Amino acid sequence: MEIRHLRYFIAVAEEKNFTRAAEKLFIAQPPLSRQIQQLEEELGVQLFERGARPLKMTVAGEFFYEHAKQLLVQMNELKLMTQRMGHAHESLRVAYVASTLYGKLPQIINMFRQRYESIKLELHEMTTMEQVHALRAGEIDIGFGRLYLHDANVRRIILRKEPLVLAVPANHHFVNKAGLSLADIINEKIILYPQKPRPSFADQVLECFKFVGLQPAHLIETRELHIALGLVAAGEGVALVPTGLALTQIRDVVFIPVIDDHAFSPIIMSIRTLDKSESIRNMLDIIYDIYDQEKITYTRRNI
Structure with a gap:
């Protein structure tokens, strides 16, 4: 059995048609x-039901399909990791x-650039979902996001839990408050972002309300x-955002702490499951050094 047999079988299984699968494979x-017949002869079982329209896998075929897909993913990851190890000292995406x-x-x-001047660092803005696909495709090496999306080929390291703050217009009646609970803002117009793709940070915000049995009455969704x-500054509503934004000066916007313990957004570092390259360890060490210097609470993880 060769890798090409797996690719051919998966193509036929997914297209449910030999002609379309052949076109997809450019053969x-x-x-x-003949390749599928040889594979069945080697396995000693039928993988497809003869005469079925559209083409249908047997029970054995369905079992083989699921494991063949996993094997091809692992083979691709092995290839990417081998290539990565050969160039780990040159660049980090x-x-x-x-x-x-x-x-x-x-x-x-x-700080990474200062410590490791010889490594070319490339930065790319991506949603968390895009990061997962890019990691699997070998297009990036590290992703920093806020969503936990399950994928066996991607490892997620929760760096810390960043508390949320409430962004309000400068003339809002909340401005002089030292802190607010989610219950305090339930009747406000709450601006969520991003509108697409979902799930997103918007869903994290809604989960914070759901956790305490609350449902905001007025929601406004926007792209970013x-x-x-901008809508907050214009007086259109209020928005829950990560604490980091409170350090910035945004005209006509005031940030107020949210006192609920569960009102936070995790910062997650994503890498390929098998990637244990030195550059990634160095990146993690720098993150923890900064957290230690600034006395930021976190749980240390190793790769």
Whole structure:
């Protein structure tokens, strides 16, 4: 059995048609049929039900399909990791979601560049979902995001839990409050971002309310963080945002602490499951050094 047999079988299983699968693989149909027949002969079982329209897998075929997909993913990851280890001393490709730029990420990147001048650092803005796909495809090496999306080929390290603050217009009646609970703001117009793709930070905010049995009465969804803050400044509503934004000066916007313990957004570092390269360990060490210097609470993780 060869890797090409797995690719051919998966193509036929997913297309449910030999002709379409052959076109997808850029080969003729007769050779493809022979390859599948050889695979069945080697396994000693039928993988497809004969005469079924559309083509249907047998029970054995369904079992083989699930494990063949996993094997191809592992083979691809092995290839990427081998290539990565060969160039680990040359470059590091890092993706981030926009909100992390208001936290410690710029400081982390700057310190990494100072310590490891010989390593070319590339930065890419991506949603968490895009980061997962890019990690699997070998397009990036590290992703900094806020969502936990399950994927067996991607390892997520929760760096810390960043508390949320409430962004309100400068003339809002909440401005002089030292702190607010989620119950205090339940009747406000709450601006969520991003509108797409979902799940997103917007869903994290809604989960914070759901955790204490609350459902905001008025929601406004917008495309991105900057638009949300612009709407806040215009008096259209209030927005829950990560604490890092409170360190910035945004005209006509005031940030107020949220006192609920569960009102936080995690900062997550994502890497490929098998990637234990020195550059990634160095990046993690820098993050923890900064956290120690600034007395930020975290749980140390190793790779």
